Amino acid sequence: MAAKRRFRTVKGMRDLLPGEAGAFAQVEATARRVFTLYGYREVRTPVVEDTDLFVRGVGEGSEIVGKQMYTFDDKKGRSLTLRPEGTAPVARAYLQHDMASWPQPVKVFYMGPYFRYERPQAGRYRQFSQIGAEVIGDPGPYSDVELLVMLLRFLEALGFEDLEVGLNSVGDSECRQRYSRRLREFLEPRRDELGADSRRRLETNPLRILDTKAPGERRLLEAAPHLREVLGAPAREHFQVVCGQLERFGVAYRIDDRLVRGLDYYTRTVFEITSGALGAQDAILGGGRYDGLIGELGGPAVPGIGFAIGEDRLVDVLPDSSRLRAGRTAPVCVISVGPAALDVALELAEDLRVADVAAISELAAGSLKAGLRKAGRRGCRWVVLVGEDEIAADTVVLRDFENSTQETVPRDEFVATVKARISA
RNA sequence: GUGGAUGUAGCUCAACCGGUAGAGCGCUUGAUUGUGGUUCAAGUGGUUGGGGGUUCAAGUCCCCUCAUCCACCCCA
Numbered sequence: 001m002a003a004k005r006r007f008r009t010v011k012g013m014r015d016l017l018p019g020e021a022g023a024f025a026q027v028e029a030t031a032r033r034v035f036t037l038y039g040y041r042e043v044r045t046p047v048v049e050d051t052d053l054f055v056r057g058v059g060e061g062s063e064i065v066g067k068q069m070y071t072f073d074d075k076k077g078r079s080l081t082l083r084p085e086g087t088a089p090v091a092r093a094y095l096q097h098d099m100a101s102w103p104q105p106v107k108v109f110y111m112g113p114y115f116r117y118e119r120p121q122a123g124r125y126r127q128f129s130q131i132g133a134e135v136i137g138d139p140g141p142y143s144d145v146e147l148l149v150m151l152l153r154f155l156e157a158l159g160f161e162d163l164e165v166g167l168n169s170v171g172d173s174e175c176r177q178r179y180s181r182r183l184r185e186f187l188e189p190r191r192d193e194l195g196a197d198s199r200r201r202l203e204t205n206p207l208r209i210l211d212t213k214a215p216g217e218r219r220l221l222e223a224a225p226h227l228r229e230v231l232g233a234p235a236r237e238h239f240q241v242v243c244g245q246l247e248r249f250g251v252a253y254r255i256d257d258r259l260v261r262g263l264d265y266y267t268r269t270v271f272e273i274t275s276g277a278l279g280a281q282d283a284i285l286g287g288g289r290y291d292g293l294i295g296e297l298g299g300p301a302v303p304g305i306g307f308a309i310g311e312d313r314l315v316d317v318l319p320d321s322s323r324l325r326a327g328r329t330a331p332v333c334v335i336s337v338g339p340a341a342l343d344v345a346l347e348l349a350e351d352l353r354v355a356d357v358a359a360i361s362e363l364a365a366g367s368l369k370a371g372l373r374k375a376g377r378r379g380c381r382w383v384v385l386v387g388e389d390e391i392a393a394d395t396v397v398l399r400d401f402e403n404s405t406q407e408t409v410p411r412d413e414f415v416a417t418v419k420a421r422i423s424a
Numbered sequence: 425g426u427g428g429a430u431g432u433a434g435c436u437c438a439a440c441c442g443g444u445a446g447a448g449c450g451c452u453u454g455a456u457u458g459u460g461g462u463u464c465a466a467g468u469g470g471u472u473g474g475g476g477g478u479u480c481a482a483g484u485c486c487c488c489u490c491a492u493c494c495a496c497c498c499c500a
Contacts, residue, residue: 008491011491011492062498063497063498063499064498064499067425067498068498068499085499085500114500116498116499116500118497118498118499119425119426119496119497119498120492120493121493121494121495121496121498122493122494122495123499123500124498124499124500128500129500130500131500132500197496197497208498213496213497261499262498262499263499272499272500279494279495280494280495280496281498281499281500283499283500284500285500286499286500287500307500308499308500309500310499310500311500312500313500314500335459337458337459338458366452366453367453367458367459368458368459368460369454369458369459369460370452370453370460371459371460372459372460372461373460373461374460375460376460376461377460377461383459383460385458385459387458388458389458397458397459399459399460401460401461404460404461406459
Protein backbone atom coordinates (compact mmCIF):
# COMPACT_ATOMS: atom_id res chain seq x y z
CA MET A 1 0.00 0.00 0.00
CA ALA A 2 1.31 3.38 -0.95
CA ALA A 3 0.45 4.95 2.35
CA LYS A 4 0.84 2.32 5.00
CA ARG A 5 0.45 4.71 7.87
CA ARG A 6 -2.47 6.65 6.56
CA PHE A 7 -5.28 7.18 9.02
CA ARG A 8 -8.43 5.21 8.52
CA THR A 9 -11.80 4.90 10.16
CA VAL A 10 -11.82 3.17 13.51
CA LYS A 11 -12.95 -0.46 13.48
CA GLY A 12 -16.66 -0.83 13.03
CA MET A 13 -17.17 2.76 11.93
CA ARG A 14 -17.46 4.08 8.43
CA ASP A 15 -17.59 7.11 6.20
CA LEU A 16 -20.78 7.76 4.31
CA LEU A 17 -19.69 9.17 0.98
CA PRO A 18 -21.99 11.41 -1.08
CA GLY A 19 -23.98 8.60 -2.71
CA GLU A 20 -24.66 6.83 0.55
CA ALA A 21 -25.11 10.00 2.57
CA GLY A 22 -27.72 11.13 0.05
CA ALA A 23 -29.71 7.96 0.65
CA PHE A 24 -29.54 8.53 4.40
CA ALA A 25 -30.77 12.10 3.98
CA GLN A 26 -33.62 10.85 1.82
CA VAL A 27 -34.67 8.34 4.47
CA GLU A 28 -34.46 10.94 7.21
CA ALA A 29 -36.47 13.48 5.26
CA THR A 30 -39.18 10.88 4.66
CA ALA A 31 -39.23 9.97 8.36
CA ARG A 32 -39.61 13.60 9.36
CA ARG A 33 -42.41 14.11 6.88
CA VAL A 34 -44.41 11.00 7.75
CA PHE A 35 -43.94 11.13 11.51
CA THR A 36 -44.89 14.80 11.57
CA LEU A 37 -48.04 13.84 9.72
CA TYR A 38 -48.95 11.68 12.73
CA GLY A 39 -48.33 14.48 15.21
CA TYR A 40 -44.91 13.40 16.41
CA ARG A 41 -42.31 16.04 17.17
CA GLU A 42 -38.55 15.72 16.92
CA VAL A 43 -36.28 15.62 19.96
CA ARG A 44 -32.52 15.42 20.18
CA THR A 45 -30.85 14.03 23.25
CA PRO A 46 -27.10 13.92 23.97
CA VAL A 47 -24.88 11.17 22.68
CA VAL A 48 -23.36 10.75 26.14
CA GLU A 49 -25.40 9.77 29.17
CA ASP A 50 -24.87 8.64 32.72
CA THR A 51 -23.88 4.96 32.55
CA ASP A 52 -26.45 4.08 35.16
CA LEU A 53 -29.29 5.24 32.92
CA PHE A 54 -28.67 2.26 30.65
CA VAL A 55 -27.86 -0.16 33.42
CA ARG A 56 -31.22 0.61 35.01
CA GLY A 57 -33.16 1.19 31.82
CA VAL A 58 -31.96 -1.43 29.37
CA GLY A 59 -31.31 -3.95 32.10
CA GLU A 60 -28.30 -5.41 33.82
CA GLY A 61 -29.01 -8.83 32.36
CA SER A 62 -28.99 -7.62 28.76
CA GLU A 63 -26.05 -8.23 26.49
CA ILE A 64 -25.92 -4.56 25.64
CA VAL A 65 -25.22 -3.50 29.18
CA GLY A 66 -23.22 -6.60 29.95
CA LYS A 67 -20.57 -6.22 27.29
CA GLN A 68 -21.38 -3.85 24.48
CA MET A 69 -21.23 -0.37 25.93
CA TYR A 70 -18.64 2.28 25.26
CA THR A 71 -18.18 3.33 28.85
CA PHE A 72 -15.53 5.67 30.20
CA ASP A 73 -14.82 7.93 33.14
CA ASP A 74 -14.70 11.67 32.64
CA LYS A 75 -12.10 13.84 34.34
CA LYS A 76 -14.14 13.99 37.50
CA GLY A 77 -14.49 10.23 37.64
CA ARG A 78 -18.12 10.09 36.57
CA SER A 79 -19.00 6.99 34.59
CA LEU A 80 -20.40 8.01 31.22
CA THR A 81 -21.59 5.92 28.28
CA LEU A 82 -22.04 6.52 24.58
CA ARG A 83 -25.73 5.80 24.11
CA PRO A 84 -26.34 2.25 22.83
CA GLU A 85 -30.05 2.84 22.20
CA GLY A 86 -32.58 5.64 22.18
CA THR A 87 -35.52 4.78 24.38
CA ALA A 88 -33.88 5.16 27.79
CA PRO A 89 -32.57 8.66 26.99
CA VAL A 90 -36.02 9.76 25.83
CA ALA A 91 -37.58 8.30 28.96
CA ARG A 92 -34.97 10.20 30.97
CA ALA A 93 -35.85 13.42 29.15
CA TYR A 94 -39.54 12.78 29.80
CA LEU A 95 -38.86 12.72 33.52
CA GLN A 96 -36.24 15.45 33.60
CA HIS A 97 -38.49 17.94 31.83
CA ASP A 98 -41.65 16.77 33.53
CA MET A 99 -43.39 15.91 30.29
CA ALA A 100 -46.06 14.24 32.40
CA SER A 101 -47.47 17.75 32.69
CA TRP A 102 -47.81 18.00 28.92
CA PRO A 103 -50.93 16.70 27.19
CA GLN A 104 -50.63 12.91 27.26
CA PRO A 105 -49.50 10.90 25.48
CA VAL A 106 -46.28 12.59 24.40
CA LYS A 107 -45.25 11.62 20.88
CA VAL A 108 -41.68 12.19 19.80
CA PHE A 109 -39.23 10.96 17.21
CA TYR A 110 -35.47 11.22 16.92
CA MET A 111 -32.57 10.12 14.77
CA GLY A 112 -28.84 9.98 15.15
CA PRO A 113 -25.80 7.86 15.92
CA TYR A 114 -25.67 5.05 18.48
CA PHE A 115 -22.75 2.98 19.68
CA ARG A 116 -22.30 -0.64 20.56
CA TYR A 117 -19.00 -2.45 20.94
CA GLU A 118 -19.59 -5.63 18.96
CA ARG A 119 -17.70 -7.55 16.34
CA PRO A 120 -18.59 -5.81 13.06
CA GLN A 121 -20.46 -7.84 10.48
CA ALA A 122 -22.85 -7.36 7.56
CA GLY A 123 -25.44 -4.87 8.78
CA ARG A 124 -23.70 -4.35 12.08
CA TYR A 125 -21.45 -1.47 12.93
CA ARG A 126 -20.07 -0.06 16.15
CA GLN A 127 -21.47 3.32 15.25
CA PHE A 128 -24.84 3.04 13.59
CA SER A 129 -27.81 5.26 12.90
CA GLN A 130 -31.24 4.75 14.29
CA ILE A 131 -34.50 6.53 13.66
CA GLY A 132 -36.92 6.03 16.49
CA ALA A 133 -40.23 7.20 17.85
CA GLU A 134 -41.95 6.90 21.20
CA VAL A 135 -45.48 7.34 22.51
CA ILE A 136 -45.34 7.92 26.23
CA GLY A 137 -48.35 8.09 28.48
CA ASP A 138 -51.02 5.90 26.88
CA PRO A 139 -51.45 2.33 28.08
CA GLY A 140 -54.07 1.43 25.48
CA PRO A 141 -53.66 -0.86 22.46
CA TYR A 142 -54.80 1.76 19.98
CA SER A 143 -51.52 3.59 20.39
CA ASP A 144 -49.75 0.38 19.43
CA VAL A 145 -51.87 0.13 16.33
CA GLU A 146 -51.39 3.73 15.25
CA LEU A 147 -47.65 3.46 15.75
CA LEU A 148 -47.44 0.32 13.63
CA VAL A 149 -49.62 1.82 10.92
CA MET A 150 -47.38 4.88 10.83
CA LEU A 151 -44.35 2.67 10.50
CA LEU A 152 -45.85 0.85 7.55
CA ARG A 153 -46.80 4.17 5.99
CA PHE A 154 -43.22 5.31 6.32
CA LEU A 155 -41.82 2.16 4.72
CA GLU A 156 -44.38 2.39 1.97
CA ALA A 157 -43.34 5.98 1.27
CA LEU A 158 -39.80 4.72 0.71
CA GLY A 159 -41.06 2.14 -1.76
CA PHE A 160 -40.73 -0.99 0.34
CA GLU A 161 -43.03 -3.83 -0.52
CA ASP A 162 -42.14 -7.27 0.71
CA LEU A 163 -41.29 -6.87 4.35
CA GLU A 164 -42.08 -9.35 7.08
CA VAL A 165 -43.86 -7.91 10.08
CA GLY A 166 -43.43 -10.14 13.12
CA LEU A 167 -45.65 -9.58 16.13
CA ASN A 168 -45.86 -11.06 19.61
CA SER A 169 -46.74 -10.26 23.17
CA VAL A 170 -44.30 -10.89 25.96
CA GLY A 171 -46.93 -9.99 28.53
CA ASP A 172 -46.61 -8.08 31.75
CA SER A 173 -43.80 -8.78 34.15
CA GLU A 174 -45.91 -11.27 36.15
CA CYS A 175 -46.72 -13.24 32.99
CA ARG A 176 -43.08 -13.27 32.08
CA GLN A 177 -42.01 -14.58 35.44
CA ARG A 178 -44.66 -17.24 35.30
CA TYR A 179 -43.59 -18.22 31.83
CA SER A 180 -39.90 -18.20 32.64
CA ARG A 181 -40.61 -20.68 35.40
CA ARG A 182 -42.58 -22.94 33.08
CA LEU A 183 -39.99 -22.80 30.37
CA ARG A 184 -37.28 -23.62 32.84
CA GLU A 185 -39.27 -26.59 34.11
CA PHE A 186 -39.67 -27.77 30.55
CA LEU A 187 -36.04 -27.34 29.56
CA GLU A 188 -34.30 -28.39 32.74
CA PRO A 189 -34.74 -32.14 32.07
CA ARG A 190 -33.43 -31.64 28.54
CA ARG A 191 -30.51 -29.56 29.65
CA ASP A 192 -27.90 -31.63 27.85
CA GLU A 193 -29.61 -30.99 24.52
CA LEU A 194 -28.94 -27.27 24.89
CA GLY A 195 -25.85 -25.42 23.79
CA ALA A 196 -23.59 -23.60 26.20
CA ASP A 197 -25.21 -20.23 25.52
CA SER A 198 -28.70 -21.47 26.12
CA ARG A 199 -27.67 -23.32 29.27
CA ARG A 200 -26.32 -20.10 30.66
CA ARG A 201 -29.51 -18.28 29.72
CA LEU A 202 -31.53 -20.93 31.48
CA GLU A 203 -30.33 -19.27 34.69
CA THR A 204 -30.14 -15.64 33.63
CA ASN A 205 -32.87 -15.04 31.07
CA PRO A 206 -34.74 -18.15 29.88
CA LEU A 207 -36.91 -16.16 27.45
CA ARG A 208 -33.96 -15.46 25.23
CA ILE A 209 -33.59 -19.15 24.52
CA LEU A 210 -36.70 -18.86 22.38
CA ASP A 211 -35.00 -16.99 19.57
CA THR A 212 -32.06 -19.37 19.26
CA LYS A 213 -30.83 -20.24 15.80
CA ALA A 214 -29.55 -23.70 16.64
CA PRO A 215 -31.74 -26.19 14.70
CA GLY A 216 -31.64 -28.78 17.45
CA GLU A 217 -32.81 -26.31 20.07
CA ARG A 218 -35.52 -25.06 17.77
CA ARG A 219 -36.89 -28.55 17.36
CA LEU A 220 -36.81 -28.98 21.09
CA LEU A 221 -38.74 -25.76 21.59
CA GLU A 222 -41.58 -26.80 19.33
CA ALA A 223 -42.97 -28.84 22.18
CA ALA A 224 -42.34 -26.11 24.74
CA PRO A 225 -45.20 -24.16 26.30
CA HIS A 226 -46.15 -21.00 24.42
CA LEU A 227 -45.66 -17.62 25.95
CA ARG A 228 -49.06 -16.39 24.87
CA GLU A 229 -50.78 -19.29 26.62
CA VAL A 230 -49.78 -17.98 30.01
CA LEU A 231 -50.63 -14.36 29.35
CA GLY A 232 -52.81 -12.76 31.99
CA ALA A 233 -56.22 -11.49 30.94
CA PRO A 234 -55.27 -7.80 30.57
CA ALA A 235 -52.25 -8.56 28.41
CA ARG A 236 -54.22 -11.07 26.37
CA GLU A 237 -57.03 -8.61 25.68
CA HIS A 238 -54.55 -5.90 24.80
CA PHE A 239 -52.94 -8.18 22.25
CA GLN A 240 -56.29 -9.17 20.78
CA VAL A 241 -57.23 -5.56 20.17
CA VAL A 242 -53.89 -4.88 18.54
CA CYS A 243 -54.23 -7.85 16.20
CA GLY A 244 -57.84 -7.07 15.33
CA GLN A 245 -57.17 -3.44 14.56
CA LEU A 246 -54.12 -4.21 12.47
CA GLU A 247 -56.27 -6.43 10.32
CA ARG A 248 -58.85 -3.67 10.04
CA PHE A 249 -56.15 -1.37 8.70
CA GLY A 250 -54.87 -3.97 6.30
CA VAL A 251 -51.53 -4.53 7.99
CA ALA A 252 -50.17 -7.97 7.12
CA TYR A 253 -48.34 -9.43 10.08
CA ARG A 254 -47.22 -12.80 11.30
CA ILE A 255 -47.53 -13.84 14.92
CA ASP A 256 -44.14 -15.10 15.96
CA ASP A 257 -44.06 -17.02 19.21
CA ARG A 258 -40.31 -16.96 19.23
CA LEU A 259 -40.10 -13.19 19.02
CA VAL A 260 -38.70 -11.98 22.31
CA ARG A 261 -36.54 -8.94 22.44
CA GLY A 262 -33.18 -8.50 24.05
CA LEU A 263 -33.86 -5.37 25.99
CA ASP A 264 -35.28 -6.09 29.41
CA TYR A 265 -37.77 -3.24 29.43
CA TYR A 266 -40.22 -4.65 26.89
CA THR A 267 -43.73 -5.62 27.98
CA ARG A 268 -46.79 -6.79 26.09
CA THR A 269 -46.61 -5.88 22.40
CA VAL A 270 -43.29 -6.50 20.68
CA PHE A 271 -42.61 -6.42 16.96
CA GLU A 272 -39.88 -6.65 14.42
CA ILE A 273 -39.68 -6.09 10.69
CA THR A 274 -37.16 -8.09 8.72
CA SER A 275 -35.96 -8.09 5.15
CA GLY A 276 -35.00 -11.21 3.27
CA ALA A 277 -32.52 -9.15 1.27
CA LEU A 278 -30.24 -8.70 4.27
CA GLY A 279 -27.72 -11.16 5.68
CA ALA A 280 -27.83 -12.68 9.12
CA GLN A 281 -28.65 -9.30 10.64
CA ASP A 282 -31.99 -9.09 8.94
CA ALA A 283 -34.00 -6.95 11.37
CA ILE A 284 -34.37 -3.49 9.95
CA LEU A 285 -36.50 -2.35 12.83
CA GLY A 286 -37.77 -3.49 16.15
CA GLY A 287 -39.74 -2.18 19.04
CA GLY A 288 -42.43 -2.71 21.56
CA ARG A 289 -44.18 -1.53 24.63
CA TYR A 290 -42.28 -0.67 27.82
CA ASP A 291 -44.83 -0.06 30.51
CA GLY A 292 -42.35 -0.44 33.34
CA LEU A 293 -39.40 1.57 32.06
CA ILE A 294 -40.27 5.03 33.36
CA GLY A 295 -40.99 3.56 36.77
CA GLU A 296 -37.72 1.69 36.69
CA LEU A 297 -35.94 5.01 36.12
CA GLY A 298 -37.47 6.41 39.29
CA GLY A 299 -40.55 8.01 37.78
CA PRO A 300 -44.26 7.30 38.09
CA ALA A 301 -45.81 4.27 36.41
CA VAL A 302 -46.13 5.78 32.95
CA PRO A 303 -46.52 3.36 30.03
CA GLY A 304 -44.87 3.76 26.66
CA ILE A 305 -44.31 2.19 23.29
CA GLY A 306 -41.76 2.84 20.58
CA PHE A 307 -39.51 1.48 17.91
CA ALA A 308 -36.05 1.90 16.49
CA ILE A 309 -35.21 1.63 12.83
CA GLY A 310 -31.71 0.49 11.88
CA GLU A 311 -31.07 3.15 9.29
CA ASP A 312 -27.90 1.53 7.96
CA ARG A 313 -29.75 -1.70 7.25
CA LEU A 314 -32.72 0.15 5.85
CA VAL A 315 -30.47 1.99 3.41
CA ASP A 316 -28.81 -1.30 2.48
CA VAL A 317 -32.06 -2.57 1.04
CA LEU A 318 -33.58 0.75 0.03
CA PRO A 319 -35.57 0.37 -3.20
CA ASP A 320 -33.97 1.99 -6.23
CA SER A 321 -36.80 4.46 -6.61
CA SER A 322 -35.82 6.14 -3.34
CA ARG A 323 -32.14 5.83 -4.03
CA LEU A 324 -32.40 7.73 -7.30
CA ARG A 325 -34.27 10.60 -5.74
CA ALA A 326 -31.40 10.90 -3.28
CA GLY A 327 -28.04 11.73 -4.95
CA ARG A 328 -28.22 14.22 -7.83
CA THR A 329 -25.72 17.01 -8.32
CA ALA A 330 -26.36 20.49 -9.62
CA PRO A 331 -27.78 20.43 -13.16
CA VAL A 332 -25.85 23.46 -14.36
CA CYS A 333 -22.12 23.93 -14.65
CA VAL A 334 -20.51 27.30 -15.31
CA ILE A 335 -17.19 27.16 -17.12
CA SER A 336 -14.81 29.95 -17.89
CA VAL A 337 -12.99 29.71 -21.19
CA GLY A 338 -9.53 30.74 -20.24
CA PRO A 339 -8.46 32.46 -17.04
CA ALA A 340 -9.63 35.89 -18.19
CA ALA A 341 -13.25 34.99 -17.55
CA LEU A 342 -12.85 33.42 -14.13
CA ASP A 343 -14.32 36.33 -12.24
CA VAL A 344 -17.28 36.57 -14.59
CA ALA A 345 -17.89 32.82 -14.38
CA LEU A 346 -17.93 33.03 -10.61
CA GLU A 347 -20.44 35.84 -10.83
CA LEU A 348 -22.69 33.98 -13.29
CA ALA A 349 -22.79 30.91 -11.06
CA GLU A 350 -23.76 33.13 -8.18
CA ASP A 351 -26.53 34.76 -10.25
CA LEU A 352 -28.02 31.32 -10.81
CA ARG A 353 -27.93 30.37 -7.17
CA VAL A 354 -29.55 33.62 -6.13
CA ALA A 355 -32.34 32.65 -8.50
CA ASP A 356 -32.51 29.26 -6.76
CA VAL A 357 -30.88 27.27 -9.55
CA ALA A 358 -28.28 24.82 -8.31
CA ALA A 359 -25.04 25.52 -10.15
CA ILE A 360 -21.52 24.22 -9.88
CA SER A 361 -18.61 26.36 -11.01
CA GLU A 362 -15.74 24.78 -12.87
CA LEU A 363 -12.92 27.15 -12.12
CA ALA A 364 -9.98 24.82 -11.95
CA ALA A 365 -10.26 23.43 -15.45
CA GLY A 366 -7.30 23.73 -17.76
CA SER A 367 -8.62 23.69 -21.27
CA LEU A 368 -12.21 24.23 -22.28
CA LYS A 369 -12.24 20.63 -23.39
CA ALA A 370 -11.23 19.45 -19.95
CA GLY A 371 -13.84 21.66 -18.38
CA LEU A 372 -16.59 20.22 -20.54
CA ARG A 373 -15.45 16.71 -19.86
CA LYS A 374 -15.60 17.31 -16.14
CA ALA A 375 -19.03 18.89 -16.38
CA GLY A 376 -20.23 15.82 -18.21
CA ARG A 377 -18.71 13.44 -15.71
CA ARG A 378 -20.23 15.38 -12.87
CA GLY A 379 -23.62 14.66 -14.33
CA CYS A 380 -24.53 18.22 -15.25
CA ARG A 381 -26.94 18.58 -18.13
CA TRP A 382 -26.39 22.26 -18.92
CA VAL A 383 -23.21 24.23 -19.27
CA VAL A 384 -22.88 27.98 -19.21
CA LEU A 385 -19.76 29.14 -21.04
CA VAL A 386 -18.06 32.51 -20.85
CA GLY A 387 -14.85 33.59 -22.51
CA GLU A 388 -13.39 36.78 -23.87
CA ASP A 389 -15.75 36.80 -26.85
CA GLU A 390 -18.81 36.57 -24.65
CA ILE A 391 -17.57 39.21 -22.28
CA ALA A 392 -17.01 41.54 -25.22
CA ALA A 393 -20.49 40.87 -26.58
CA ASP A 394 -22.08 40.79 -23.14
CA THR A 395 -23.51 37.32 -23.76
CA VAL A 396 -23.07 33.77 -22.49
CA VAL A 397 -23.26 30.44 -24.27
CA LEU A 398 -25.78 27.95 -22.91
CA ARG A 399 -25.08 24.39 -23.97
CA ASP A 400 -27.43 21.45 -23.56
CA PHE A 401 -25.46 18.23 -23.23
CA GLU A 402 -28.42 15.98 -23.71
CA ASN A 403 -29.32 17.34 -27.14
CA SER A 404 -25.83 18.55 -28.03
CA THR A 405 -27.22 21.96 -28.90
CA GLN A 406 -26.24 25.41 -27.74
CA GLU A 407 -27.44 28.96 -27.95
CA THR A 408 -25.96 32.38 -27.32
CA VAL A 409 -28.06 34.48 -24.99
CA PRO A 410 -27.67 38.04 -23.71
CA ARG A 411 -26.08 38.09 -20.33
CA ASP A 412 -28.96 39.89 -18.62
CA GLU A 413 -31.40 37.25 -19.83
CA PHE A 414 -29.39 34.13 -19.14
CA VAL A 415 -30.81 33.32 -15.74
CA ALA A 416 -34.34 33.44 -17.07
CA THR A 417 -33.32 31.36 -20.08
CA VAL A 418 -31.65 28.72 -17.94
CA LYS A 419 -34.71 28.50 -15.73
CA ALA A 420 -36.96 28.14 -18.76
CA ARG A 421 -34.81 25.39 -20.30
CA ILE A 422 -34.57 23.45 -17.05
CA SER A 423 -38.27 23.39 -16.43
CA ALA A 424 -39.07 22.61 -20.08
C1' G B 425 -15.63 -13.09 23.14
C1' U B 426 -15.45 -17.69 19.28
C1' G B 427 -14.83 -19.54 14.25
C1' G B 428 -13.93 -19.16 8.85
C1' A B 429 -12.30 -16.41 4.49
C1' U B 430 -9.45 -12.58 2.36
C1' G B 431 -5.43 -8.73 2.07
C1' U B 432 -1.32 -7.11 -5.10
C1' A B 433 -2.11 0.55 -8.34
C1' G B 434 -7.50 5.34 -6.15
C1' C B 435 -11.32 1.01 -7.70
C1' U B 436 -12.17 -4.30 -9.70
C1' C B 437 -8.88 -8.05 -10.40
C1' A B 438 -4.51 -11.13 -12.93
C1' A B 439 0.62 -13.32 -12.21
C1' C B 440 1.69 -21.67 -14.39
C1' C B 441 5.13 -26.03 -10.26
C1' G B 442 8.69 -20.15 -5.65
C1' G B 443 12.44 -16.93 -10.76
C1' U B 444 12.66 -9.57 -8.20
C1' A B 445 4.40 -7.42 -10.83
C1' G B 446 0.37 -6.83 -15.18
C1' A B 447 -4.67 -5.54 -17.19
C1' G B 448 -9.26 -2.94 -17.19
C1' C B 449 -11.51 1.27 -15.06
C1' G B 450 -10.09 6.06 -13.08
C1' C B 451 -7.04 10.45 -13.30
C1' U B 452 -3.82 13.99 -16.55
C1' U B 453 -2.55 15.37 -21.52
C1' G B 454 -2.92 15.17 -26.76
C1' A B 455 -5.51 13.94 -31.88
C1' U B 456 -4.14 22.29 -35.43
C1' U B 457 -6.91 27.84 -33.61
C1' G B 458 -12.73 28.16 -27.88
C1' U B 459 -16.72 22.60 -27.40
C1' G B 460 -18.00 16.93 -23.33
C1' G B 461 -19.99 11.76 -23.77
C1' U B 462 -17.58 7.43 -28.43
C1' U B 463 -12.70 6.26 -30.49
C1' C B 464 -7.26 6.36 -30.67
C1' A B 465 -2.45 7.59 -28.41
C1' A B 466 0.76 8.88 -24.45
C1' G B 467 1.45 9.76 -19.37
C1' U B 468 0.30 8.93 -14.02
C1' G B 469 0.26 5.29 -10.56
C1' G B 470 2.65 -0.56 -6.33
C1' U B 471 9.12 -1.36 -0.83
C1' U B 472 2.45 -7.10 -3.27
C1' G B 473 -1.10 -4.72 4.74
C1' G B 474 3.24 -4.87 8.42
C1' G B 475 7.27 -7.80 10.81
C1' G B 476 10.23 -12.14 11.01
C1' G B 477 11.82 -16.92 8.90
C1' U B 478 13.05 -20.83 4.97
C1' U B 479 15.64 -20.33 0.09
C1' C B 480 20.68 -18.73 -4.54
C1' A B 481 15.71 -16.48 -5.27
C1' A B 482 9.21 -15.18 -1.85
C1' G B 483 3.28 -11.67 -4.14
C1' U B 484 3.68 -17.10 -4.15
C1' C B 485 6.04 -21.55 1.43
C1' C B 486 6.13 -21.13 7.25
C1' C B 487 5.32 -18.17 11.87
C1' C B 488 3.62 -13.68 14.23
C1' U B 489 0.85 -9.29 13.82
C1' C B 490 -2.68 -5.79 11.86
C1' A B 491 -6.90 -4.83 8.88
C1' U B 492 -11.29 -6.06 6.17
C1' C B 493 -15.37 -9.32 5.18
C1' C B 494 -18.78 -13.31 6.67
C1' A B 495 -20.90 -16.37 10.44
C1' C B 496 -21.71 -17.50 15.79
C1' C B 497 -23.16 -14.33 19.52
C1' C B 498 -26.11 -9.94 19.88
C1' C B 499 -29.67 -6.78 17.83
C1' A B 500 -31.14 -1.93 14.76
